Amino acid sequence: MTKAREDGSMDGQASPGTSLPAAYRPAEIEPEIYARWLEADVFAPDGRGSPADQRKPVFVIIQPPPNVTGALHLGTAARATVEDLMIRRARMQGRPTLWLPGVDHASIAAHLVLDKLIEQEGETRESLGRERYLERMWAFMVETRAVISGQHRRLGVSADWSRERFTMDEVSARAVRTAFKRLYDDGLAYRGEKLINWCPGCRTSLSDLEVVATPEHGTLWFIRYHLLLDDGTPDPDHSITVATTRPETILGDTAVAVHPDDERYRALVGRRVRIPFVERDVPIIADDVVDPAFGTGAVKITPAHDHDDNETGKRHGLPMPTILDDAAAVAGTGTRYDGLDRYAAREAILADLEARGDLAGAKPHEMVVGRCQRSDDIVEPRLKTQWFIRTEPLAAKALAATREGRTRIVPEHFVKTWEHWLTGIRDWNVSRQLWWGHRIPAWYCPDGHVTVSAEPDGPLACDTCGRPAAELRQDPDIFDTWFSSGLWPFSTLGWPHDTADFRRFHPTSVMETGYDIIFFWVARMMMLGIELTGKPPFHTISLSGLIRDPEGRKMSKTKGNVVDPLAIMEEAGADALRFALIHGATAGLDQRFGPQKLELARNFANKLWNAARFVLGARPAEISADAPRPPVAPAADLGPVERWIRSRTAATTEAVDRGIAEYQFAEVTRALYDGIWSEFCDWGIELAKVRLADETVPAAARAATWWTLVDALDTYLRLLHPVMPFVTEAIWGALPHRAGEPDLLIVADWPAGGTRDEALDAAIGEVIDTIVAIRNARAQAELPAGAWLETHVAPPADASATFEALAPAIGRLARARPLALHASAADLARPSGALEIVLPAGDIEATVLPPTTGDQAGDEAGVRDRARLEKELGEAEGHLAAAEARLANRAFTEKAPPAVVDGARTRAAELGEQVARLRERLGR
């Protein structure tokens, strides 16, 4: 780490007082600066500095782990940028700051990616076998993790890489085993046969969240089931017709249900019908779930392959034969359909029903089918023995935490969604029939006893009967990825061991992530965190929106509209990407991301670069290159411009602080964009230039002007650093530093704020308005832009001193020379053909004398100026009428707050004056 020397100078690459290269080349400077941060070792929690700082409250973010499956995308970049912003700000405030990075093993997604990869190598999951497949997966992980981490570094992520973690590492594995064991012992994890969601493509069960309801154009078929005669044979003439979208499941039917109050079927309840093909006799039952108005009012019941039917089956004690295998092919029915895929079987069965005359009809039907989130296969409900987490008691604790304010959700409108989901939550199936993931630490003995163990090598013996480990068989299944993700905030800190990190950094400060994984991830972290550690894992949940393409569509590989953040960073810089991602986003709302936003950000970085180049190059000759930077410029040497610049940096600091406190990060960039560009560059620097170049100004005053520019730039760089860390670091390195400053901006102090001077803000505002009005009049009159024109100004009485002090600047910026200031509008020089300027404030007037007064060009300019005045008069009259109407309303003057009424009176008076003067100018 480079050290600040005693005199406050530094020995890094850029040194104070040096000039910046003329061209801003982000792709060149960014990696170099990142290397310097790494070298300085400032990303660790205590990398910031002084012992006093270490007593401040810690600020902790556990990074939402990106999936290992692929490259960084814009969404990940957006998350990382916001987190980096918060971390850098906290670090500059002197807080010990931990940002723990990591990667998630993304079980199913990783399987799909690797399966494709090995397919190209001529292999399959089966051909490799579990062991070799997992070896291959680990090798793949090493590659992708390096890519992901490199991309985060390129983006400027200031995470503590020494603490980088992976959900499949041994510490995580220990946390998973311990968590599961504890949940099992507390009765919060159980094994049971239930109807679960089965993805035939992935060959695994899924949680409810991983099933995506998808609208589909289906068919509703009507099928006759024949009633049984007394002798037990089907009655060819009497039947009951059921309606179904899934005819193939008749092989698993064990009842027909009707509504108990349905007169049409009352007499049939209790009788039996024959299910074709399987030739099974099943009862007609009555149940409230049946909607008499739907279909025929009679429903076939397939308890092993339909969620509704399963409930019905349980209520009536029906048999639940399973008729589909892992691939969703018909199996075990003893019919000729065995071995057929579910849809082939459907066609065959429909044809056979038709042939038997039992297909009573069919009609198109709009329906919803569940599809696998990852593979898009249609999910098949199946009966299976699985591990479940009992979520109700966990959800109650998570709800209590947010309701009691121990964890806050921003933006607030997500609270309803949160409440709704946690209130109606169902048990979580955590078993997955896959290989890549944490193996469930449950062992079964030949007698069927279950032993759950948190030991790395498993149990020594069966907990129930004491059979030795050799006779026990471990569950082949693995956990849902989100089970280990749900432990992330504390498993990364060493839990279940009471580590120093855990004691110091848990609970964490902020969980920032996209709203799309609020249930998958955030809710699970809250539930498991509170249950296992006793505390909510974070104080604030900040949910942000998703990045969409310029047309508002979700970015996806299949649509081909995915933007590669790396390409953007090479072209425009990581800073520009970061700024664009933050600037375009309102908290919690999706944003469209396109080239325009990136250009805005890149232009802004370029603008800042050039402003800095100007400031560095504008140093008065009297200030030597190594002159110590004064702690504060002497107040006596400051003019109105200098004091105004200070006031405006204070205003920007307030706005930035407020934006961060409220998680309104776009407000932060807006305040900085306006403050730096519209105020500092457009006016601060332009006004200061005049004084810097004025030889009649005392050297000390000119020095104060320059130091003021340096101070302001310094403050803006600090404020902007969390958003655009690279360019600000590069520029800051070239600025003169005060004694005792660190050599890197990343560990410099956050601005303390300053004092606003509102009277001065107003006075300079009037100067600016005057300059703009003069430019406007000249442009409207189509006078040559470069011409120096004699100009007369009558400033308002309360700002005359400011106008006086800024006269040279007004002259230069309005190209008004010679410029004369007058105590009263009556004193203005006003030859015929002069442009007449009357400001809306009412008591500022000015005239501009065109060079061509008297000739044809001058007359034309005069005509155009008159048209401008007419327009302004029209507008002023309209506003005046509105203001007077408001004041004439007694309800307003009596009920509105006095300050508002006073404001309206002032406004009306000013408008009245403006109207009167405009009329006078127009000769009315």
Next chain:
RNA sequence: GGGCGAUUGGCUCAGUGGUUAGAGCACACGGUUCACAUCCGUGGGGUCACUGGUUCGAAUCCAGUAUCGCCCACCA
């Protein structure tokens, strides 16, 4: 079926009760002033989706309607 969000200039979006609704882009006109043409100056452009209500005052609060988007949901 329930819930949430959005609707503001040609485009993308800010703006949660108070004078004249803002920005960037796009557009028009003008600029070789030694920080920046990735720039500078000036300008045009909006009945704030609709209807009703509350209020002295509504883009903003309330109710309803419409359109779009998203989430949740066991009607075959």
